[in-house]
Amino acid sequence: MEYEIKTSPEELDRLRATGGSGSGARRTPLAILGKVGFIILIFIILLYTLFPFYWAIVSSLKTTQEIVRPNPTMWPMEPTLENYRTVFKDASFMRALANSAIISTSVVILSLVFGTLTAYAMARLRFRGRVFFMYLILSMTMFPGIAIIGALFTIMRRFNAYDTIWGLVIVYLSFALPFTVWVLANFFRAMPPDLEQAALVDGATQMVALRQILLPLAVPGMVTTGLLAFIEAWSEFLYARTFTISEKAKTVQIAISDFTGNTQFEVPFGTRMAAAVVVTIPLLVGVMLVQKRIIAGMTAGAVKG
């Protein structure tokens, strides 16, 4: 799994020497200035991308008194886990955490099972309507949820799916499943057809070829796709806001956004940041585990934007 461009060793040395500025110049004052500027630029990029979440962590570790003190310090002066204790003692938040875990896991499992079968058909079988179907799937990955929430609201009430966990799972499949199909179809198509050709010639059926030859090879791709579907389901807000009303099916995103709803002045900032960190950490851990594949998959165009 290589993602670097191919560069000759001499070229690499030259690039290292010039800090990637590309020109053949050696250590002239200008080149040094360029190198310093480059390091500053990298530092600014890192600061920009990482500071807001760092600040959330720092704020979550500060005491209630410290957080409202003027001239905040860049790290907690009296670090405390009090905010986290409050979060984990909050029954409503814990319920939402459990709901989100159940919903996201179910969405991932269903998407992977149905998505793998459909993706295999799209990539390897010839049948009528395949081109049309591929366009349909691609369009579905960009489908605007806002276009259907009114109608879905009436439909869900009719089927008693409103404010239920299973109702949200089914609604979430509308974005998770097309996404899974699209990414896995790419994945299968990139595998050389001769892989299962031999088995097919030997008389194995298509399904056996899929299960015994392609599937084991597709596991890494399925893990990454499943993780991305999990992130999407875990982070979803519009449907969860619209189709849940009680704690029965409320997800974490609703729980943390409701933290803001109180009065302007008495909001527990530290606790809110602790809740935000708790909700985000599982995703960051997952992303770090498969980050190389995600960066590659991002450019497939179907990853969330």
Add this chain to the structure above:
Amino acid sequence: MASGDGMMDRMAPPRVTRFTAPPTRAGRDQERLGWMLILPTILVVIGIAIYPLLESFRLSFTNYRSSRPDRWSYIGIENYKDILGDSTFHTSLWNTIVFTASSVALETVLGMIVALTIHSNFKGRGAVRTSMLVPWAIPTVVSSLLWSWMFHDNFGIINNLLVDLGFTRFHMFNWVGDPSTALFSVVMVDVWKTTPFMALLLLAGLQVIPEDVYESSRVDGATKWQQFWQITMPLLKPALLVALIFRTMASFRVFDMIFVMNGYNTSTMSVSVFAHQELMAKQRLGFGSAVSVIIFVCIALMVVGYTRMIKVEEQ
């Protein structure tokens, strides 16, 4: 995943071959199996997207309200006429256009700078690239909360820093609450969240430009600036266009970030927030559905442009 060469291929959209019916038994079996395997996905797409979409369309011609579900009638295109004259809709449309144009423009310029920076070889480049996944992976609701906290009028780090730097007029300044900066604040959050994504898309485009193209122009004495406009930009154009239209589609439907940061407030109201207010808060399902149909048509036109551009290949 196998070697590095296959990577670009994997990222490309699947090639779809036009069907020519093989009149054999095996062909018929394959056809049946194919349909069996895509059936669950088709059912989901029809049941949770296409049917509700048609239902939205139907509702948009009614005066249906969820508060009185038994009394409604078809009223033709009344809702659409009302939308055209609705000043809140005009505001939300304008906000959406401003939001989309400014966030996509900023994301593209910043994304380009970041992509060019991390395209060069340096120690720790992998770590920088990984760090860029952080804003992308953080849920939108969380990003909105983080920034709301940083933008906080009284205790926010942004006002504290600005006052320290001598800009005393930002003492207790309410970024999200003040109508003159409200939209700017949400744009900032979107730019933060999406610039890394943009940068990675553009980086992928940069990495397929062969190094020897630059080599030969360097021999011809071209400056870095000339190389950027004469080689990088033209070759990057396809990747850039795809990224642009993709981001435009996503920005145009913005809801989460604006709703979490500023609710139904008109200073930041986007068309999606307007539709949600009509549908849910005001329970005007008929009128609200007409708004969502309009949003759908706008997005659908962009999707058509997008799929044209990436060309699901037909042979």
